[in-house]
Amino acid sequence: MSTSYGTIQVGQLTLRETYLVTDTASSLGLVDRAMVLTGQESMPPLTVAQLRQRREDLVGLKGYTVPVIFRDHNDHNGFYQVTDCTTDVFDATGEVTTVTWTMTLTFLGTDNEIDIESRFTGVNGLSTFNRPNNFGLGGTRFHAPPIGHYGYYQGVTSSPGTTMTRTGSQGAQTVHIGPQPVTSYRWGIAATAYLTGVSQLLQDGVIRSGTNVTMTPSGWSLDNGLVNVSSNSSGQLNVSVYSSGAYHGKLFNLSMSGSAAGNQITTAYDAVAVLRNDPEMVAVRIFKDRAPGRMTLDVALRRGSRYVECFMQVDIQGTTKAVWLNTAETMTNNTATSGYVVATNNDANTNKYLVGGVYSGTVAHASGGLSQATFSFMAFYIGAVIGGSAAVAGDTAGELVGQYIATPSERIVVIRR
Amino acid sequence: MITEALMALGQWSLTLRPDTPQELLDAMSIDTAAFGHVIVHPVPRLDPEYIANPTGTGLFLSSRYVGVYRKLESSDAGYTLSGVGMAFWLGDDDGKGPLIETAVSLSGKTLHQCITALLPAAVTEGTITNPSGTFSGQFQWVTPRDAITYVCQVLSTAANGPVEWRVQGDGTITAGTISNLGNSSTPTAMVTRHPGGKDAFTAPIVGSTSRVADVEDYATRVVLLAEGTGAAIKHGSASLGSTTPYNDIHGNSVVITRTMTETGTTPSNAATRAKVALDAYTAARNTVTLSSDEYDIKNDFDLGDYIYVWDPDAGFSDITVGLNWKGEIISPVKLRVVETTYPIEDNWTVWFRDASGTLWDLTPYYVPDTGSTDIVVGAQGTSVTAAASPTVASPAAGPQVLGAANVRMGTITITVTGGVVSSGHVTHDEPFPTGLTYGCVVSANTTVPGSTVEEVSYSGIDNTGFDVNIFRTTSVNTGVSYIAFAF
Numbered sequence: 004m005s006t007s008y009g010t011i012q013v014g015q016l017t018l019r020e021t022y023l024v025t026d027t028a029s030s031l032g033l034v035d036r037a038m039v040l041t042g043q044e045s046m047p048p049l050t051v052a053q054l055r056q057r058r059e060d061l062v063g064l065k066g067y068t069v070p071v072i073f074r075d076h077n078d079h080n081g082f083y084q085v086t087d088c089t090t091d092v093f094d095a096t097g098e099v100t101t102v103t104w105t106m107t108l109t110f111l112g113t114d115n116e117i118d119i120e121s122r123f124t125g126v127n128g129l130s131t132f133n134r135p136n137n138f139g140l141g142g143t144r145f146h147a148p149p150i151g152h153y154g155y156y157q158g159v160t161s162s163p164g165t166t167m168t169r170t171g172s173q174g175a176q177t178v179h180i181g182p183q184p185v186t187s188y189r190w191g192i193a194a195t196a197y198l199t200g201v202s203q204l205l206q207d208g209v210i211r212s213g214t215n216v217t218m219t220p221s222g223w224s225l226d227n228g229l230v231n232v233s234s235n236s237s238g239q240l241n242v243s244v245y246s247s248g249a250y251h252g253k254l255f256n257l258s259m260s261g262s263a264a265g266n267q268i269t270t271a272y273d274a275v276a277v278l279r280n281d282p283e284m285v286a287v288r289i290f291k292d293r294a295p296g297r298m299t300l301d302v303a304l305r306r307g308s309r310y311v312e313c314f315m316q317v318d319i320q321g322t323t324k325a326v327w328l329n330t331a332e333t334m335t336n337n338t339a340t341s342g343y344v345v346a347t348n349n350d351a352n353t354n355k356y357l358v359g360g361v362y363s364g365t366v367a368h369a370s371g372g373l374s375q376a377t378f379s380f381m382a383f384y385i386g387a388v389i390g391g392s393a394a395v396a397g398d399t400a401g402e403l404v405g406q407y408i409a410t411p412s413e414r415i416v417v418i419r420r
Numbered sequence: 421m422i423t424e425a426l427m428a429l430g431q432w433s434l435t436l437r438p439d440t441p442q443e444l445l446d447a448m449s450i451d452t453a454a455f456g457h458v459i460v461h462p463v464p465r466l467d468p469e470y471i472a473n474p475t476g477t478g479l480f481l482s483s484r485y486v487g488v489y490r491k492l493e494s495s496d497a498g499y500t501l502s503g504v505g506m507a508f509w510l511g512d513d514d515g516k517g518p519l520i521e522t523a524v525s526l527s528g529k530t531l532h533q534c535i536t537a538l539l540p541a542a543v544t545e546g547t548i549t550n551p552s553g554t555f556s557g558q559f560q561w562v563t564p565r566d567a568i569t570y571v572c573q574v575l576s577t578a579a580n581g582p583v584e585w586r587v588q589g590d591g592t593i594t595a596g597t598i599s600n601l602g603n604s605s606t607p608t609a610m611v612t613r614h615p616g617g618k619d620a621f622t623a624p625i626v627g628s629t630s631r632v633a634d635v636e637d638y639a640t641r642v643v644l645l646a647e648g649t650g651a652a653i654k655h656g657s658a659s660l661g662s663t664t665p666y667n668d669i670h671g672n673s674v675v676i677t678r679t680m681t682e683t684g685t686t687p688s689n690a691a692t693r694a695k696v697a698l699d700a701y702t703a704a705r706n707t708v709t710l711s712s713d714e715y716d717i718k719n720d721f722d723l724g725d726y727i728y729v730w731d732p733d734a735g736f737s738d739i740t741v742g743l744n745w746k747g748e749i750i751s752p753v754k755l756r757v758v759e760t761t762y763p764i765e766d767n768w769t770v771w772f773r774d775a776s777g778t779l780w781d782l783t784p785y786y787v788p789d790t791g792s793t794d795i796v797v798g799a800q801g802t803s804v805t806a807a808a809s810p811t812v813a814s815p816a817a818g819p820q821v822l823g824a825a826n827v828r829m830g831t832i833t834i835t836v837t838g839g840v841v842s843s844g845h846v847t848h849d850e851p852f853p854t855g856l857t858y859g860c861v862v863s864a865n866t867t868v869p870g871s872t873v874e875e876v877s878y879s880g881i882d883n884t885g886f887d888v889n890i891f892r893t894t895s896v897n898t899g900v901s902y903i904a905f906a907f
Contacts, residue, residue, distance in 0.1 A: 122732065134749050135742040278746040286747025303747030314744045382744055412748040414732075 009074030011040065013085070013106070014067060015198060016060045016212045018042055020074055036110035038083065046100040055217075056209060058090050058102045063213015063280075068417055070194035071108065080194050082117055082417050083108035111417040118154075118189040119197075120418045121146065121283070123411045134408045136361035138342055142405030145397070146413070147178040147307020149282065150200030152190040157183040167397040169307060169389075171228030171245045176200040178307050180397045180406075189418070201282035202227040202306045211280065218275040218287065225285050225304040225311070230386065232302060232311045234275075234289060238268030239329060240302075242311060244354060244387040251352040254329035255372065255385060259291065259298040259317050262325035262374035272300075282306060283413045293317070305413070309403055310357075310386025317379050324381040326358060327372025334358075336367040344371060345400040349391030356387050357400050359407065421789050422460070422485050424723050425759040425796075427569055427584055429513055430505035432487040434458060434764060435787040438498045447780050448501060448772065450492045458501065458782075459589070460485040461769040479771075486589030489772070498787065501772075506587040509542035511563025518542060520567060523560040530554055531583065534571045535595055538564045546592030549600035551580040557686050568595070573696045574689055584724070603724035610728035610745070610752055611795070631734050639678040639701040640664050644694040646685040656690025658698040723760055728752035729797060759796035763789030831901045836890050846902060847885035862888050862902045876900060 009020035019042055044057045064085045071083050087107040094100045111117060133141050148155065150173060157163060157179075164181035182188065203210050207222045224233035231243040231250055243252030256267040268291060278286040278301060286303035301314040315324050334344040343359025344367045350356070356371070364377030375381040384407050388394045396402070424430045436444075447453060462484045480486055490503040504512070511517030518540030526534050532548040534555050539545065543564070553575050559567040572583040572595065585595040594601060646654040666674045678701065685693050721727050728743070729736040730752035738753040745752075764770065766788035772780040834844040858881040879887045881904060888900050 133742075279748070284748060288746070301744070301747040312747065314747065380744070412750055 009076075011042070011074075012070070012072040013040075014064060014069035014071075014212050015203070015210045016057070016064065018057070018061075018104075019044060020076070037086075038079065038108045038110055040106045040108065042104055044102045044104070051100070052207075054100055054102060056206075056211065058092065058104075059216055060212035061088050061090055061102075061104050061106065063211075063215040064088055064106070065213075067213065067281075068111065068415070070114075070197040072195055081113040082111040082194060082197075084111060084417075112419060114192065114194040114197075116420060117417050118156075118191055118420050119148070119152075120416045121148065121188045121190070122414045122416060123186055134361060136342065136408060137363035138340060138361070140341060140361075140404070140408045142407070142409030143181045143402065144184065144409045144411075145178055145180050145307065145406045146182055146188060146410070147176055147200070147305075148188075148190045149192055149197055149306070150174045150176045151196035152177070152192045154189070154191040155179065155182075156189040158185050165397070167395060169229055169309070169398070171200070172226075172250070173200045173228035176228070176307055178397065180402075191420075198282060200228055200306065202285040202304050204277060204280045204285045204287070211277075214277040214280050216277050216280070218277060220272040220275050220289070223275050223287060225287065225302065227285075227304050227306055227308060229307070229309055230304060230311055232304060232385075234272055236271040238270055238272060238291070240326075240385070242356075242385045242387075244309070244356075244389065246352055246354055246387075246389050251350075251354065253356055255326055255358075256329050256370075257300070257315075258325040258374075259293065259315065259322060261323045262327070262368055266323075266325070279303070281415070283415055293319075305410075308386075308406075309389065309398060310384045310407060312384050312407070313382070315381045315383075320379045321376060322379065323374055323376040325368055325372060325374035326381075326383055326385070327368040327370040327374075328356070329370075331370035332356070334367065334371040338365050338367045338373065341401070341404055342373075343400070343404050344368075344373065345388060346371065346391075353391045353393075354387045354389055355391045355394075355400065356385070357403065358385050359383060359404055361408070421761055421763055421791070422487070423759065423761040424485070424505060426724055427507070427572075427586075428505075428759075429507050430487075430759075431502065432458065432485065432504070433500055433502040434770065434782070435497075436499040436501065436782065436785045437787055438496065440499060440785040444780060444782070444785065445499065447774060447778075448489075448492060448499070453772070453774050454489060456489045456772060456774040458485075458487045458489055458503065459483045459771040459773060460487075460764060461771075462765070463769055464767045480589035480591075483589050484768075506589060506591065507565060509587060509591065510540065510565035510568065510593075512565075515563055515566070517563040517565065520559050520562055520564065523558055524567070525558045526571075527556045528554045529556070531571065531575055531595060535568055535585070535593065538567045538571075539593065540564050542591065543587055544592050546588060546594040547596075547600075548594065549596030551575050551577075551583050551597050551600075553577060553580065555689075557684075557689055559684070562684070568593075574692050576696065598724055601724065603722065603726075605726050607721075607726045607728045607752075607754055609721045609725075610730055612730045612752075631736070633735070635666070637701050638666075639676045639698060640674065641677040642694045642698040642701070643677060643679045644685065644690050644697065645679065645681045645683075646687055646690040646693075647683055654687040654690055656685075656687070656692070656694045658691060658694040660698070660702055664702075721757060723757055726754050726756050727795075727797065729755055755797035757795055757797055759794075761794040763791050763793070765789065831899050832888060833899050834888065834890055836898055843879075843887045843889050844900070845885060845887050846904065848883070848904065858882060858886075858904065860886055860902060860904045862900055864890065864898055864900055878902070 011018045011020045044054055046054045065088050066085065068082065068084045071081060073079050085106060086109050089105050091103045160183040162183060164179055167178050167180055169176050169178050203226045205211065205224045205226060206216060206218055220234060221236045224231055229245050233241050235241060238257060240255040240257060241252050242255060243250040258266040258268060260266050272289045272291050274290040276288045278288050283306045284303060286301060289300040289302065291298040296318045298315065298317045303312045317324060333347045335347045337343050342361055342365050343357055345357040346355035358372050360373050360375060360381060360383040362375065362378060362382065365373050365375045368374050373383055386403055388400050388403065389398050422432045459479060460483055487505055488503045488508045489501060493500040524537050526537060530550045532550050535548055536545055538559065555571050555574055568585055572585055575583045580597055582598050583596065584598060584601060585593055586601055587593050599605065641657065641659040643655055643657045646656060648654045664673050668674050680697055682693060730750055736753045737751045739751050741751045741754065742749050743752060764786065770782040770786050772782055832844045832846055834842050836842040860878045860881050862876050862878050864876045877889050879889055886904060888902060890898060890900065
């Protein structure tokens with residue numbers, strides 16, 4: 004037995020393993036098994052910011068399905084659903100601050116007795132699902148469970164699709180391209196591996212849990228190991244892609260009032276709110292005052308995706324919205340037929356950035372990007388063709404566009420095998 | 421609580437505190453104040469302008485709800501007033517009201533002309549927008565509500581979409597297509613389980629959903645028995661244009677025919693009415709009840725509007741819809757709000773207007789409701805009398821001859837072998853409708869020489885024909901007359 008406190012990993016949240024655990028079971032068996040955890044975080048040794056983060060994430064976990072990993076008492080490891088969480092804060096004039104927490108979890112199963120079921124939008128077969136677009140584009144779905152998943156099941160099929168590997172900061176991830184177009188897929192995963200190769204929400208570099216997170220306009224970022232996106236104090240989006248062992252970023256200017264250089268947003272955004280914070284997808288909403296009026300920009304990042312998905316809304320119709328590279332690059336213009344532009348040549352990291360949209364009226368921006376004035380919103384995506392002209396199958400520009408079109412939203416459910 | 425439903429009475433109830441002044445209670449006496457109106461505004465205090473002009477339309481049209489006072493219950497806990505909505509003035513659920521006693525005949529009339537001919541004095545004309553098409557028919561011994569609903573249903577063609585009416589708080593009627601009535605077919609709200617702030621275009625209503633889906637009333641064909649009696653009964657029918665998605669145990673398409681009786685329907689309207697009925701029964705019925713504690717939902721949508729419902733686990737999704745929603749693409753289903761129930765909240769203004777036009781301020785004395793807002797989308801719930809779904813009645817008791825179209829008469833000559841039952845087969849020249857009951861009368865035609873017959877009967881009658889059976893002791897050719905009918 005260790006002489007120092009261990010840790011309890013509840014989803015993305017690391018807590019001190021004080022180990023006060025109450026198990027309850029019903030005669031019905033594992034289905035009704037519950038666990039009550041109690042512990043305490045304190046300053047010191049944590050900082051005020053770290054303590055605040057713990058408390059926010061604790062209460063934000065309610066309702067989430069999470070893996071729970073004990074360093075020392077790993078007989079309790081497994082998948083749980085957080086049904087309740089309370090925190091009591093004690094502050095002794097800032098010298099000592101404690102957060103005593105109690106968490107109630109429903110036990111769903113150990114990782115060898117459960118499957119993770121990925122459920123996609125819709126109920127009755129999704130072979131025809133395509134994101135609405137004005138180009139009549141279809142596509143090929145992709146699905147990327149966490150790194151280390153096994154037993155990927157898509158039903159009995161003669162067309163299982165193909166697999167490819169995307170290597171990112173979290174490791175080499177198997178991505179399924181064009182799996183059987185059903186509504187759900189099942190896969191197995193160790194509890195310790197569930198959060199590897201997933202989408203993450205970070206604030207000041209710290210991975211956060213739940214949606215009740217205090218975000219700052221210049222401190223937030225989304226990361227899935229392949230793509231990282233954030234905004235800076237100049238209102239630019241920094242989209243970085245992982246290749247050759249490192250992230251390589253490019254700045255993108257945004258505008259809600261025209262496509263000229265003088266129209267771009269140059270100041271920090273006013274607020275950021277978390278829309279979704281799940282391993283399969285994270286999303287934030289960025290808010291900008293138009294004085295008067297407002298612009299919101301939803302930024303989402305899926306697990307295993309090579310692109311970040313954005314949706315800008317402005318409260319005035321006919322306003323030109325635009326996104327373009329801060330450092331211009333020569334782009335090949337495919338907006339007329341497929342709504343996207345892609346760098347003509349490989350960049351210094353042997354990648355090609357692409358920016359695309361789906362609605363009519365999307366036109367190329369001279370610096371490498373898009374603009375759109377037809378509607379009061381603009382849906383677009385920013386990504387990169389890793390490997391550039393030598394991109395592997397599944398990573399080419401046209402294929403990434405098709406994946407954007409044909410991949411619906413995903414939710415996960417823990418089910419019994 | 422207030423319940424509003426499309427083209428239906430709805431209901432309301434309001435509780436006054438036990439310490440309500442006697443003067444007010446006297447004014448609420450059913451003996452003198454029945455059929456007065458309760459007026460509800462979702463604001464703490466009305467602008468004095470409305471108080472100064474209590475009879476002006478502003479008071480009623482700006483209100484959230486106006487209801488008709490019909491009932492008072494008193495107990496130690498207080499006084500509960502209740503009633504129904506303004507549609508009452510066209511006729512209530514029991515068929516009572518300003519009954520149309522003198523027949524009103526309408527021939528090739530527009531919606532506007534029909535409604536103005538059917539309106540009682542209690543309801544005056546508001547904005548009525550004619551959809552395409554005209555109506556012909558006659559109404560007598562029915563309420564204006566039933567008659568106007570009937571007209572609207574006939575005019576609810578595929579081109580027009582639903583044609584409906586509303587009685588507004590000031591006692592005027594508006595009618596037309598749903599867009600004419602101000603309802604939006606583009607959803608501006610979405611019911612979802614997940615919280616979130618209002619999008620630029622769509623307001624989320626967070627709540628729990630319950631869904632009942634059934635095919636208990638499903639039909640592939642409707643036969644409507646229209647006006648007329650005996651052999652002169654007219655009928656119309658409508659069948660599913662596309663193949664039903666359901667099969668029986670042997671893989672055949674299910675065949676479910678429903679009959680309806682509307683003796684007041686003219687032959688020219690029979691097929692249309694049958695189609696109206698069929699449209700209501702050709703899909704699985706979804707009744708969704710949504711319960712929300714969200715803020716005042718009527719700011720985001722109104723009765724009759726379409727809203728999105730997004731709950732894929734419960735089956736609420738439509739893959740033909742792609743909606744950008746909070747960073748992801750979702751596929752909610754679009755359903756129409758057919759009924760809402762909501763509380764009379766704290767800090768609202770409640771007035772009672774008696775028959776003389778005197779306004780009584782109930783605001784300081786009403787007990788605010790607690791509880792959630794319930795929204796019914798799709799098929800209407802059963803808690804409140806639904807808007808006029810087409811009247812479906814069982815066929816009149818006992819067999820009735822439908823009319824010449826469903827009667828076959830003729831004779832058949834059968835060679836009878838003595839001492840043996842001999843049969844001849846009769847085939848209907850055109851098959852009778854399926855799914856009906858069939859009968860037959862047969863008799864030996866005694867004018868045929870030598871045709872003494874001991875016994876004659878029929879067997880096996882169905883929609884294609886039947887066998888005539890004759891027994892006699894000696895052999896002879898004999899004629900048999902028959903009447904075969906379906907009902």
